Amino acid sequence: MRRSNPRMPNHSRGLTLGIETSCDETSAAVLDRDQSVLSNIVASQDIHRIYEGVVPEIASREHVRLLVPTIRTALDAAQATLDDVEAVCVTAGPGLVGSLLVGVTTTKGLALARGLPFLGVNHLEGHVMSPFLEDASLTPPVLVLVVSGGHTLLVHVPVLDRIEVVGRTRDDAAGEAFDKVAVMLGLGYPGGAALERHAQGGDDRAFDLPRVRLEAESLDFSFSGIKTAVRVLLQRDERARSDRSRDVAASFQSAVIDVLVEKTLLAQQRFQAPAIAVAGGVAANGALRRAFESSCSARRLKLVIPRLSYCGDNAAMIAYAGRLRLDRGERSDLTLDANPGLPLGSLPNRAVRKRGQRN
Numbered sequence: 001m002r003r004s005n006p007r008m009p010n011h012s013r014g015l016t017l018g019i020e021t022s023c024d025e026t027s028a029a030v031l032d033r034d035q036s037v038l039s040n041i042v043a044s045q046d047i048h049r050i051y052e053g054v055v056p057e058i059a060s061r062e063h064v065r066l067l068v069p070t071i072r073t074a075l076d077a078a079q080a081t082l083d084d085v086e087a088v089c090v091t092a093g094p095g096l097v098g099s100l101l102v103g104v105t106t107t108k109g110l111a112l113a114r115g116l117p118f119l120g121v122n123h124l125e126g127h128v129m130s131p132f133l134e135d136a137s138l139t140p141p142v143l144v145l146v147v148s149g150g151h152t153l154l155v156h157v158p159v160l161d162r163i164e165v166v167g168r169t170r171d172d173a174a175g176e177a178f179d180k181v182a183v184m185l186g187l188g189y190p191g192g193a194a195l196e197r198h199a200q201g202g203d204d205r206a207f208d209l210p211r212v213r214l215e216a217e218s219l220d221f222s223f224s225g226i227k228t229a230v231r232v233l234l235q236r237d238e239r240a241r242s243d244r245s246r247d248v249a250a251s252f253q254s255a256v257i258d259v260l261v262e263k264t265l266l267a268q269q270r271f272q273a274p275a276i277a278v279a280g281g282v283a284a285n286g287a288l289r290r291a292f293e294s295s296c297s298a299r300r301l302k303l304v305i306p307r308l309s310y311c312g313d314n315a316a317m318i319a320y321a322g323r324l325r326l327d328r329g330e331r332s333d334l335t336l337d338a339n340p341g342l343p344l345g346s347l348p349n350r351a352v353r354k355r356g357q358r359n
């Protein structure tokens, strides 16, 4: 059926388009009216590997190159067109400002051209909500550990629209420590997954690396000390650099996991949450998943760790978190800007829909 005015789509399928460009992953996802994921396409920018870190300028240019084709692929995979899209959700921060701007400006252009409502979403809120996307039976209160390359946060979610940060890293993020130790071991960048593979078969008790707990009862983390301890170990011990490097990887991984599990359980007890969830790129780590599984089953706690494609940066979690806010009536307007330091819990959206207003 032809429509008389192409600028007035009928949104008959009520789909949500999600866009994520906060760092070095270009992602677009399409969610159905009931929040089920129809497609979640992630184009990883491998080019940063050779620099052993993300180069912001290159990341922005790659997003410019990749975003529109990624959106097209996500729509095709969902067997949808822009006419079926009812709203667009985009990561507005935190992240690299140039990268974020590509997603935000593309979204604004799309929304303006198509007459669509849109919403700026906090990237970390996407990670926090990813376990709810994974498991529809998960209901608050939940204690969520977010472990990624840029952040390590303990978050209490007492009700779905309230996010309370109760602990955070005071220096390096857990993923950052994985990445830096992986580079020291010659495993390349980003090295979290490579370090996990390298640790397989290694003795995790071979080296006594520090488990930094900070003050008694503190829910904060610190991972810079363990990273330095590994550096010193590698400088002093020739075998640690060669035939015992798998033991170094296993010992490092197990020290980081011990602290993550311990602090998460401490927070869970403090807030009496009956469920724990783990999110973010480091949640892809098999040893971490197993450690949480055994701790939670021993304590009869519900545990949700999303599938790998929802752990790393992805647009499905952004569409999901944004849709929840859209359903509460929130909207962004064209003044929406990228905010590289956007704190979790604040609203990137300047416009809140007034009662009774459409879109």
Ligand code: KG4
Pocket: 023, 147, 148, 149, 150, 151, 174, 175, 176, 178, 179, 190, 191, 192, 193, 194, 196, 280, 281, 282, 283, 284, 285, 286, 311, 312, 313
């Ligand atoms: O959430 P994410 O994709 O991006 C950020 O928002 O930072 O997380 C990326 C981080 C990187 O530090 C990467 O090395 C780490 O997650 N990572 C892992 C594993 N897979 C990815 N760390 C440990 N074990 C893994 N299997």
Ligand code: ZN
Pocket: 123, 127, 148, 149, 280, 281, 312, 313
């Ligand atoms: Zn992330």
